[in-house]
Amino acid sequence: MSISSIESIASPQVNRPRIYERLTKSDVRGALYKMILIRRFEESAEDAYVRGQSYGTMHLSIGEEATAVGACAPLSDRDYVTSTHRGHGHCIAKGAEVKRMFAEFLGRETGYCRGRGGSMHIADPSKGNLGANGIVGGGIPIAVGAALSVKRRKTGAVVVCFFGDGANNEGAFHESLNMAAIWRLPVVFVCENNLYGMSVSTERSTAVNYIAQRASAYSMPGVTVDGNSFAEVAQASFDAADRARRGEGPSLIECMTYRIRGHSRSDRNRYRTKEEIETWKGRDPIDAFENELESHGLLSQSEIDAVRAEVEDEIKQGIAFAEASPSPSADDLLRDVYTI
Amino acid sequence: METPSRELTYAQAIHEALAMAMEADDRVFLLGEDIGVYGGAFQVTGDLINRFGEDRVMDTPISELGGAGVAVGAALTGMRPVFELQFSDFVTLAMEQIVNQAAKLRFMLGGAVSVPMVVRLPSGSGTGAAAQHSQALQAWLAHVPGLKVVEPSTPHDAKGLMLAAIADPDPVMVFEHKLLYKTKGPVPTGHYIVPLDKAEVRRMGSDLTIVAGGIMCGKALDAAAELAKEGVEAEVIDPRSLRPLDLGTIGESVKKTARLICVYEGVKTLGIGAEISAAICESPVFDYLDAPILRLGGAESPIPYSPILEKAAVPQTPDIIAAARRLAQGRV
Numbered sequence: 243m244s245i246s247s248i249e250s251i252a253s254p255q256v257n258r259p260r261i262y263e264r265l266t267k268s269d270v271r272g273a274l275y276k277m278i279l280i281r282r283f284e285e286s287a288e289d290a291y292v293r294g295q296s297y298g299t300m301h302l303s304i305g306e307e308a309t310a311v312g313a314c315a316p317l318s319d320r321d322y323v324t325s326t327h328r329g330h331g332h333c334i335a336k337g338a339e340v341k342r343m344f345a346e347f348l349g350r351e352t353g354y355c356r357g358r359g360g361s362m363h364i365a366d367p368s369k370g371n372l373g374a375n376g377i378v379g380g381g382i383p384i385a386v387g388a389a390l391s392v393k394r395r396k397t398g399a400v401v402v403c404f405f406g407d408g409a410n411n412e413g414a415f416h417e418s419l420n421m422a423a424i425w426r427l428p429v430v431f432v433c434e435n436n437l438y439g440m441s442v443s444t445e446r447s448t449a450v451n452y453i454a455q456r457a458s459a460y461s462m463p464g465v466t467v468d469g470n471s472f473a474e475v476a477q478a479s480f481d482a483a484d485r486a487r488r489g490e491g492p493s494l495i496e497c498m499t500y501r502i503r504g505h506s507r508s509d510r511n512r513y514r515t516k517e518e519i520e521t522w523k524g525r526d527p528i529d530a531f532e533n534e535l536e537s538h539g540l541l542s543q544s545e546i547d548a549v550r551a552e553v554e555d556e557i558k559q560g561i562a563f564a565e566a567s568p569s570p571s572a573d574d575l576l577r578d579v580y581t582i
Numbered sequence: 583m584e585t586p587s588r589e590l591t592y593a594q595a596i597h598e599a600l601a602m603a604m605e606a607d608d609r610v611f612l613l614g615e616d617i618g619v620y621g622g623a624f625q626v627t628g629d630l631i632n633r634f635g636e637d638r639v640m641d642t643p644i645s646e647l648g649g650a651g652v653a654v655g656a657a658l659t660g661m662r663p664v665f666e667l668q669f670s671d672f673v674t675l676a677m678e679q680i681v682n683q684a685a686k687l688r689f690m691l692g693g694a695v696s697v698p699m700v701v702r703l704p705s706g707s708g709t710g711a712a713a714q715h716s717q718a719l720q721a722w723l724a725h726v727p728g729l730k731v732v733e734p735s736t737p738h739d740a741k742g743l744m745l746a747a748i749a750d751p752d753p754v755m756v757f758e759h760k761l762l763y764k765t766k767g768p769v770p771t772g773h774y775i776v777p778l779d780k781a782e783v784r785r786m787g788s789d790l791t792i793v794a795g796g797i798m799c800g801k802a803l804d805a806a807a808e809l810a811k812e813g814v815e816a817e818v819i820d821p822r823s824l825r826p827l828d829l830g831t832i833g834e835s836v837k838k839t840a841r842l843i844c845v846y847e848g849v850k851t852l853g854i855g856a857e858i859s860a861a862i863c864e865s866p867v868f869d870y871l872d873a874p875i876l877r878l879g880g881a882e883s884p885i886p887y888s889p890i891l892e893k894a895a896v897p898q899t900p901d902i903i904a905a906a907r908r909l910a911q912g913r914v
Binding site for chain 1: 647692752
């Protein structure tokens with residue numbers, strides 16, 4: 243038994259997750275802020291869509307906020323992430339500004355992609371976010387390349403590679419995890435297992451019970467955690483990032499979670515039951531985090547209320563910024579196809 | 583000014599360009615299958631592993647998609663990878679990363695990133711390697727905005743285009759013809775670049791224009807030498823770059839000769855020559871044409887094994903001579 247666990251038993255905070263010994267009050271407040279910001283960004287984006295203000299489609303991660311924020315907990319701006327088509331949460335967790343995300347969502351010149359990418363391609367390289375990706379599994383080898391690059395340049399950075407349960411059946415997953423392992427690269431593979439690849443359940447699509455089992459095929463540690471628990475995801479991510487920074491190579495973390503909304507706007511929920519959705523709504527990651535913070539004396543109810551009020555302000559200002567922003571000019575269509 | 587030249591093979595010229603780029607810039611590294619101690623399937627990387635070590639001359643597992651993606655990720659984060667596909671045919675396995683990621687990331691992210699990577703693609707028929715190791719897929723990649731596609735035909739250009747490709751901030755696909763690896767020519771000793779967007783007039787002539795790149799350029803020059811004996815002077819243009827195409831140089835030549843043949847190894851339908859032909863037809867140069875444009879391209883079949891069939895599947899020098907005669911005599 244470690245010294246820290248003896249202390250935690252002796253302390254008044256019985257059963258307080260170990261991760262809170264590593265995080266400051268401002269860290270946990272920041273994590274809650276980001277989780278609520280993700281939720282409110284997506285709810286507002288959904289509103290804008292319903293009101294006909296936005297175009298195309300979108301993939302909402304409502305219900306998966308603890309995974310995004312927990313996995314990014316050990317990261318700073320020098321660290322990288324690669325993201326997925328369901329990437330709003332990863333963006334915000336890695337420090338993106340919602341006003342520029344809203345602007346991208348509305349296809350405006352002030353958006354992260356100057357209106358060229360839309361919801362599915364938001365990136366912020368200045369914060370180490372290499373981009374959401376419309377191809378399932380597309381970001382996995384890119385993450386391995388970024389990890390190779392930071393290892394060569396000896397920056398001490400790590401790369402968190404987000405992907406879904408669907409991507410674990412792509413060839414890119416196999417090729418990439420194998421290369422990361424043989425080259426002992428500083429990458430943390432974070433599988434957001436939300437139980438369905440569009441409509442097909444992991445039960446029907448995947449030959450193992452837990453995707454983390456696949457880690458053993460690449461001689462790397464694999465763990466399955468409750469993806470709706472910030473503390474569990476953050477603990478696993480810190481452990482994996484520490485290992486990566488020590489030069490011991492990659493890890494795979496499987497976060498069990500659930501997307502409350504459909505796959506995209508076309509989803510009619512024919513493949514899952516209302517009861518199942520309701521059960522998962524009862525395991526809301528933000529509610530659970532707030533309860534945990536309060537019960538362990540980390541944040542009071544009034545402090546939580548203050549976080550919620552601040553988020554509302556940022557959302558309101560973000561929407562106003564986006565709505566006031568200019569649209570791109572058709573004359574600029576060919577800009578940025580090439581650098582020179 | 584170019585430094586003194588000496589004779590090198592096309593493979594040696596590429597090798598020299600890679601070594602020079604790695605010497606000059608720590609960010610440059612090589613990645614590919616069997617490029618380390620084996621020296622590459624066509625001995626282009628050769629002994630570079632001894633000079634630069636296995637961190638900069640990296641053998642990958644047999645993972646073309648993953649390898650291409652690693653190159654994309656490294657390029658996005660400050661490195662300059664040169665990714666060797668063992669055969670250009672294997673680009674079909676790496677298309678996702680090249681077409682959806684490398685080509686689009688800069689545009690898709692509003693100019694926030696660049697993807698400075700080079701893909702080397704040993705291509706073409708004539709080695710008896712049959713249908714899955716002999717294709718000329720230049721047009722596939724040249725169809726994609728965001729990529730640059732070049733095709734050197736001489737050792738001089740192989741070095742200069744490779745140095746330009748490595749220095750370029752965008753993804754550049756370099757098609758190297760396997761039959762050219764052992765051909766020799768003068769190569770300057772120092773550093774120089776061949777621009778990624780300029781065609782070269784290989785032979786001046788007044789009677790017709792033959793546009794032929796890569797392996798086809800030499801065949802066109804052989805054909806032109808034969809035609810000269812009959813009093814037909816062909817101008818031979820090596821496009822060198824397929825995206826972007828230097829239509830200015832081609833157009834100027836056609837204005838002079840009023841006749842055009844496009845020769846290319848890829849399948850004729852929807853190939854590079856189809857694009858050149860269409861572009862000339864919809865430009866003011868059309869008015870200068872005295873005859874229909876001819877295309878000589880690869881047969882509408884996979885590349886076969888038997889040497890008799892293999893030869894028949896791509897344009898050969900006698901085919902070019904015959905087409906040029908018909909065109910020069912107005913019999914098309």
